[in-house]
Amino acid sequence: MIAGGLALRYPMCGRVLIGLAVAVALGSLATAARAASADDFKAAYAKAQAVEQQAGALKNQWTTTEAELKAAQAAANAGNYDDAVKHAVEAEALANASITQAKEQATAWMQAVIR
Amino acid sequence: MRRAILLAVAASAVLAQPVFAADTVNPPADFKAFRDYFTQRFAKVPLNDFVNGPYSMDENLRKQWVEIDAFPPYQFALDKGKQMFETPFKNGKSYADCFANKGIGIRQNYPYFDAKSGEVITLDVALNQCRQANGEEPYDYTKDDMAALTAYMAYTSRGKPFDIKIPDDPRALAAYRKGEEYFYTRRGQLNFSCASCHVQSAGDHIRTEVLAPALGLVAALPIYRSEWGGMGTTSRRFITCNSQVRGVPLKAEDEEYRDVEYFLSYMSNGLPISGPGARP
Numbered sequence: 001m002i003a004g005g006l007a008l009r010y011p012m013c014g015r016v017l018i019g020l021a022v023a024v025a026l027g028s029l030a031t032a033a034r035a036a037s038a039d040d041f042k043a044a045y046a047k048a049q050a051v052e053q054q055a056g057a058l059k060n061q062w063t064t065t066e067a068e069l070k071a072a073q074a075a076a077n078a079g080n081y082d083d084a085v086k087h088a089v090e091a092e093a094l095a096n097a098s099i100t101q102a103k104e105q106a107t108a109w110m111q112a113v114i115r
Numbered sequence: 116m117r118r119a120i121l122l123a124v125a126a127s128a129v130l131a132q133p134v135f136a137a138d139t140v141n142p143p144a145d146f147k148a149f150r151d152y153f154t155q156r157f158a159k160v161p162l163n164d165f166v167n168g169p170y171s172m173d174e175n176l177r178k179q180w181v182e183i184d185a186f187p188p189y190q191f192a193l194d195k196g197k198q199m200f201e202t203p204f205k206n207g208k209s210y211a212d213c214f215a216n217k218g219i220g221i222r223q224n225y226p227y228f229d230a231k232s233g234e235v236i237t238l239d240v241a242l243n244q245c246r247q248a249n250g251e252e253p254y255d256y257t258k259d260d261m262a263a264l265t266a267y268m269a270y271t272s273r274g275k276p277f278d279i280k281i282p283d284d285p286r287a288l289a290a291y292r293k294g295e296e297y298f299y300t301r302r303g304q305l306n307f308s309c310a311s312c313h314v315q316s317a318g319d320h321i322r323t324e325v326l327a328p329a330l331g332l333v334a335a336l337p338i339y340r341s342e343w344g345g346m347g348t349t350s351r352r353f354i355t356c357n358s359q360v361r362g363v364p365l366k367a368e369d370e371e372y373r374d375v376e377y378f379l380s381y382m383s384n385g386l387p388i389s390g391p392g393a394r395p
Contacts, residue, residue, distance in 0.1 A: 059365065059371070060302055060362070061362070061363035062304045062361050062362060062363065063303070063304070063358060063361045063362065063363055064304045064361050094304070097304075098304075101301065102302075105300045105301050105302070108301075109296055109299040109300040109301070110299070112299045112308065112310055112314075112315075113145075113295070113299055114145075114148045114149050114152045114314065115148050
């Protein structure tokens, strides 16, 4: 929109800006299409593990989180870092959800007590 | 004006009461509410029948229980447990030396709060303590040996009413409270608590099975489960429940598992021991 507006008011400047915008867009596509590396996996896995450890401290880990972590490691061992990163990201999301559950239940359980 | 203030204070006290009640540890009040809930909801079920879990829920299920108990699937474990119980340790002593009344007819007093350790001691833990004190290896809390041994001890207590005591000790009250909290806390990806199945959904079907009410739930343990194709201890039952809701289970006989057994056993006070039991 900004590039389009400038292009209307300043045709020369606009052509440069539109060119830059296209270059940025193509660059993004290239990044999105780039295969994940071992380093990407290591970073995603470490992040997921750290969150899962927090869930462990609350004694509220989920089996599905553990399964995703295992799947991530297995995919990485097979050299499939795209899948490995996907599983690690999923594990992190599940671990975060289990932490949210534990924090919410710290007081919410009282509402369920038979009175 | 003063009257209006007094009324406002009184009203706020009344409104605040439920929150206060929920925050207070009051086992006798919990016991009464728990008992009333189940006996009113399942008014046709005789009180002592609650120990038969799903088989107490209606006449057809009760008939099934009678049929099952004619040739009980836990019989092999019972025979094995008796033999194990009567076999002396390598040092010549036996389980009878570790327990009151030589270990016969005492199941209804477990778990108890141990003032020395400040922890809840279940029968399974007491049995392993006995073994270790006599130079024997402890049994796995989830496996057949422990199930057989506790099956026999439960059998010698059949018909005796649960008699769980919560001493006037803040640590005992804290253990009870932790057990209560564990029972009502939702966990696992499926977001279920023990109460989700055994209070809110008690008597309902989950696939082909009928969910047992929490009242009397622990009186039948250990149990033979057709689903397992064998016997299971209390630990195995808790671990399986956690896994089924996609929660990572605690270690067998973890302090929180012992606390929840303490809470549930206290809630079943007065109900007869019916273990070993059999379930689908």
